[in-house]
Amino acid sequence: FKNNFCLIKVTKLCQPQNYLWIGEKADNTFDSQVLQYEPAHHGSINTVTNLSPDLCVSGGSDQAVVLYDWKQGRMGQSFQGHNREVTKVICYPGSTWIFSASRDKTVLMWDLNQGDEPIQEFCGHELVVNGLAISPDGRKLSTGSRDNWMCLWDIESAKCEQRHNISRNLVTHICWVPASSSIVQTSEDKTIRVWDSRTWQVSNTFPAKQYIQTYCDVSPNGNYLVSSSNGFGGQGCEATLWDLRQPGCKVVEYRGHLQTTACCVFLPVSPGSPAQVATSSHDSSVRIWDQNTAACLGTLSLDGAGPLVSLAPSDPPNLLCASFNCGLHQIQVEQSSHQAQGSGASPGGAGNLDIRVVARF
Ligand SMILES: *[C@@H]1O[C@H](CO)[C@@H](O)[C@H](O)[C@H]1NC(C)=O
Numbered sequence: 001f002k003n004n005f006c007l008i009k010v011t012k013l014c015q016p017q018n019y020l021w022i023g024e025k026a027d028n029t030f031d032s033q034v035l036q037y038e039p040a041h042h043g044s045i046n047t048v049t050n051l052s053p054d055l056c057v058s059g060g061s062d063q064a065v066v067l068y069d070w071k072q073g074r075m076g077q078s079f080q081g082h083n084r085e086v087t088k089v090i091c092y093p094g095s096t097w098i099f100s101a102s103r104d105k106t107v108l109m110w111d112l113n114q115g116d117e118p119i120q121e122f123c124g125h126e127l128v129v130n131g132l133a134i135s136p137d138g139r140k141l142s143t144g145s146r147d148n149w150m151c152l153w154d155i156e157s158a159k160c161e162q163r164h165n166i167s168r169n170l171v172t173h174i175c176w177v178p179a180s181s182s183i184v185q186t187s188e189d190k191t192i193r194v195w196d197s198r199t200w201q202v203s204n205t206f207p208a209k210q211y212i213q214t215y216c217d218v219s220p221n222g223n224y225l226v227s228s229s230n231g232f233g234g235q236g237c238e239a240t241l242w243d244l245r246q247p248g249c250k251v252v253e254y255r256g257h258l259q260t261t262a263c264c265v266f267l268p269v270s271p272g273s274p275a276q277v278a279t280s281s282h283d284s285s286v287r288i289w290d291q292n293t294a295a296c297l298g299t300l301s302l303d304g305a306g307p308l309v310s311l312a313p314s315d316p317p318n319l320l321c322a323s324f325n326c327g328l329h330q331i332q333v334e335q336s337s338h339q340a341q342g343s344g345a346s347p348g349g350a351g352n353l354d355i356r357v358v359a360r361f
Contacts, residue, residue, distance in 0.1 A: 037073040037361035040066045044324035059086025088132045101129035131174030144171030162200035186213035204247040211236035228261035239264040252294040257281040262309040270316040280308035298353030330359040
């Protein structure tokens with residue numbers, strides 16, 4: 001019954017975009033060509049990540065962790081084990097491991113080659129787990145929760161080896177700095193903290209921003225951090241680029257979203273293009289920014305899709321985007337061939353991008 005209800009809701013909200021808005025909204029005229037695959041989830045999707053160039057893993061309010069071959073448009077395994085909504089999923093690159101965090105206060109570990117039961121359970125947090133990151137060597141799992149605790153677990157034994165609580169540190173997201181022992185963590189207390197995983201102490205605290213920090217990502221070379229913040233009416237909805245080599249040094253701000261920016265990611269560098277950052281927001285849009293100049297290179301509005309809280313960059317030009325109302329989206333970001341009609345790009349901006357939805361599932 002619940003599933004039927006949700007399917008009807010999805011249909012209502014998402015199909016008009018395919019048919020009705022042509023002509024009404026000039027920037028989304030390609031929407032009639034969106035492929036519709038079997039929906040990965042019933043209900044809102046909170047998180048999506050890549051397992052391989054073809055496969056993604058996602059989680060949401062239906063408590064399931066779902067594997068999807070989005071290049072073929074085929075649903076794979078569905079992992080059931082959480083009894084509250086799934087907040088984050090991550091994969092360990094090059095492996096068949098999946099980790100999922102949930103409002104049920106646990107983290108479960110799954111292996112694609114070992115059936116559909118969890119192979120490990122990490123229990124100890126007292127509230128929703130929002131932060132999840134694996135050490136570069138694949139041996140440790142770092143978790144953070146709304147309960148103010150940051151924990152470091154041994155993956156093989158599922159033992160919590162280090163833990164530390166900081167008053168009012170309601171963890172919203174965690175990122176392991178590539179090839180290092182540092183972890184970056186955002187919080188509802190508006191602070192960004194850098195942890196040393198060897199001592200399990202905070203090694204740097206970035207100056208508090210005015211708004212809750214919702215998400216963070218670290219550039220592949222480990223030099224830059226991007227964090228995003230909540231807000232409304234255009235206030236506080238920015239993402240910020242920081243220099244990790246000079247902690248606390250703000251480089252640029254990406255301003256344009258009208259509501260909470262819920263996700264921010266570095267895009268893989270493609271030849272001939274400037275370094276880029278992508279953001280998604282509760283305002284139902286995805287924006288692509290020039291990483292260094294902070295110019296908005298393109299905007300995609302997914303009207304009716306509700307909050308967009310997770311992005312997973314794949315091989316260019318593909319980008320996956322999770323939504324509350326309309327499932328997952330395969331998006332393509334390409335250099336515009338017709339500069340003058342760039343879809344929603346900033347006025348006069350050079351190198352306007354075409355951003356379009358290819359498939360929805
Ligand atoms: C940390 O946790 C302990 C045990 O639950 C508690 O007594 C203490 O007040 C907490 N400290 C902070 C800073 O939250």
